[in-house]
Amino acid sequence: MKNRHPLFDQQVELDISGKFAPIRGKLIEFGQDILVLHTGMQFVYVPLIHLQQLRLSNSKFEPFEVPELPFEAYNETVSYRKILMNAKGMFSELYITGNQSIHGYVTTVMNDYFVFYSPIYHTVMVSLHHLKYLIPYNPNVTPYMLTPEQFPLRPSPVTLSRTFDQQLRKLMGEFVVLDLGENSHKTGVLKAIDQRMLELSTANGASVFLHFDHVKTVHLP
Template identity: 80%
Template sequence: MKNRHPLLDSQVELEISGKSAPIRGKLIEIGQDILVMHNGTQFLYVPLIHMQQLRISTNDREMIEVPEMPFEPYNEPVSYRKMLMNAKGMFSEIYITGNQSVHGYLTTVMNDFFVFYSPVYHTVIISLQHLKYLIPYNPNATPYTLTPEQFPLKPSPLTLSRTFDQQLRKLIGEFVVLDLGENPNKIGVLKNVGQSMIELANANGNSVFLHFDHVKTVHIP
């Protein structure tokens, strides 16, 4: 029998990569590569690779009443990949980088990336190692209260490869946006992918090189 984590079922504070303020809530479950928290209104699925600190909360708030988990029963072990597979087709919020979350639907899970369809960004390819958390919404909720006619869940227009590296190579020559366009030098024509480097031609036509491991998302506007 696996050891029970000492903070399980406790009110905790979680610091994750890229977030200045900690996430607070009840620690519901913790697996080998993911943990689950409930913040009083939502479940948050957080890959452990981005956990910087986990500690007992200093707030003396009353205990949170936690509803049934959206994916798996409490006695089923949680895992990152299982969570992604269960979240397919469910309206979700994801946080990757910067100051904003992305709302939409997870459509496809590949070896080391997944595809997310958003009303704002449309088809976004996201590296598995850079998802900070996922929040599944109520089954009846839709992004921005859009109707299915206004925002149909469409299959990706891209031909998908098995790996993130192969997928980027397939986009050579395309005008792409990396990391949701948080930096103007991450927007441009993808010129080359090789030797752990990605070459973009920016708005001025100058070459910008980025290390492959730091590219979190890519989409075609």
């Protein structure tokens, strides 16, 4: 049975963690752990863990027809993991942290993280707990209008572990970038992981300690 939210098929706006402006659109799906809006131009998939508030919108909208869903049939129950699995190989936009989105392709879904391949960041490992939203693009759209020759979908150069914790431990001794390098203290050599604390050696050789639960992404520059 699909969940029927009281605001289903209504124009709504929602506040999500880390995003200053609300997202507005028509609520078309509400699953156990994810909801789906259509903005009139694109679908937006939002994991419920980051939903802070959902309300009817006071803004005026021009009526629009919602196209066919890109991943699932309307009679199927929507779920976060199923969406990620179905999004593999489809050009998508992710919002994770800071004030920027990243564009590319979901390539692999593991227990508590997934792998995203981007023309800018290359292979990025993203914690399932920190994805704020996913926007799939039209199948004939490619990142930055790059051709397949300019942006080949390459497999990860890193052997993947089942969990994000195990994956980070595998990268000890490597030069890594955490959280897309949103500040300089999150780039350096991963020295150790002890009791959920990560130790990074930064540019000046100083050690910085970060709690594992707040690590959103990791990639190798």
